[in-house]
Amino acid sequence: MLISELSKRTGVSIPTLRYYENYGLFKGVSDEKTKTNNYKDYDESIVEKIEMIKGAKEAGFTLSEIKKLIDSWFNKRLSKEKKITVVNSKINEIDNKICQLYKVKKLLSECIVDIEKGYC
Amino acid sequence: MLISELSKRTGVSIPTLRYYENYGLFKGVSDEKTKTNNYKDYDESIVEKIEMIKGAKEAGFTLSEIKKLIDSWFNKRLSKEKKITVVNSKINEIDNKICQLYKVKKLLSECIVDIEKGYC
DNA sequence: ATGAAGTATAAACCATGCTTTATACTTGTT
DNA sequence: AACAAGTATAAAGCATGGTTTATACTTCAT
Structure with missing residues (x-):
């Protein structure tokens, strides 16, 4: 196309x-x-x-991170093991981000309690 | 300090x-x-x-989003209800992001299976 | 009291991730 | 044949989120 x-x-x-x-x-x-x-x-x-x-x-x-991921993904010279290592490290980063988001969510939930109590 | x-x-x-x-x-x-x-x-x-x-x-x-959140948070003129609405909508955004992250994680996990099978 | 280090302000500069503009060629419709 | 619409390329412009630089004043240790 x-x-x-x-x-x-x-x-x-x-x-x-x-x-x-x-x-x-x-x-x-x-x-x-x-x-x-x-x-x-x-x-x-x-x-x-x-x-x-x-x-x-x-x-x-970032685009740079995505490019690295794609490059390793489609790079025929890279061994299976190395590709898997790269992808797994991205999965770890995602887990960290998810964890971070839950923390912020918790902060905001506490904030709502404070608002209800009139603390802020 | x-x-x-x-x-x-x-x-x-x-x-x-x-x-x-x-x-x-x-x-x-x-x-x-x-x-x-x-x-x-x-x-x-x-x-x-x-x-x-x-x-x-x-x-x-973004900083702009964070500023809006802080502004509503500490704005004395805003009603409890409006503050809570603002914070709740941020919590919703966070839920969406978490959901998105799980999707990408799933994609990458599938990718690992493909690598193991030698598909890429 | 003098020099090094900390503070403040403004302005310039920079990287990222685009969007816009300008120019030129190709295609498809009438 | 001609004109609108699609494609390609390069370069400039722009918003965000900073960092760096320049200048000037204050404080602190000696």
Whole structure:
């Protein structure tokens, strides 16, 4: 598919998609031999990749972190063990974030009690 | 306490503290009458406030969001009910973020299975 | 009383993650 | 054939959340 469809499918704006592609998060292919233009083609796997990027971003990861994750993920030279190590360390980070969020939630819940008591 | 101690107590750099103060997240007092300087004094409640800011930031809230929360929190003119509404809506946002993090975690766990099977 | 260290303020600078603008080529419709 | 709409690239612009720099005053130890 072309970039406009990719944008529709993922809900990510065209400039942002180009920014991501330029950043190295994914790569469309432009078939230089058979086509007169250099329009790029994006396949289904890229839709999935972008959904993953969106999720990771909402979870608070930076593009640089996401890129590292994707790079190790699709790097054929990396051993299974090393890939798993990278992904597991991200899972740990997510656990920490979840833990942090529960702490803030607790703080805010206490805050509500204080408000009800008229302390603030 | 003075700003350098506040920095030590909270682990937040002095320029960042000044940035936050300037942003309106808290306010030190400089006693114009009794002191020859204009050094500001920060009390214990400000340490707590900054811990809260740190937590909220790690949880992914922007300074602008945090400011709104603090403003409503300490705004005497706001009714109990309105304060509680503001804080509850933040709690909802936190729940959503937690949910999102679990989704990404699930994605990464599936990814590990794929790596083990040699799919990527 | 002098120099090092702490404080304050303002302004410039910087990285991240985009968005906007400008330019140029391609395609598709009429 | 011509014009709107889509694609590509590069560069500039922008908001957020700081850090760095420059300048000046205050305090503290000697």
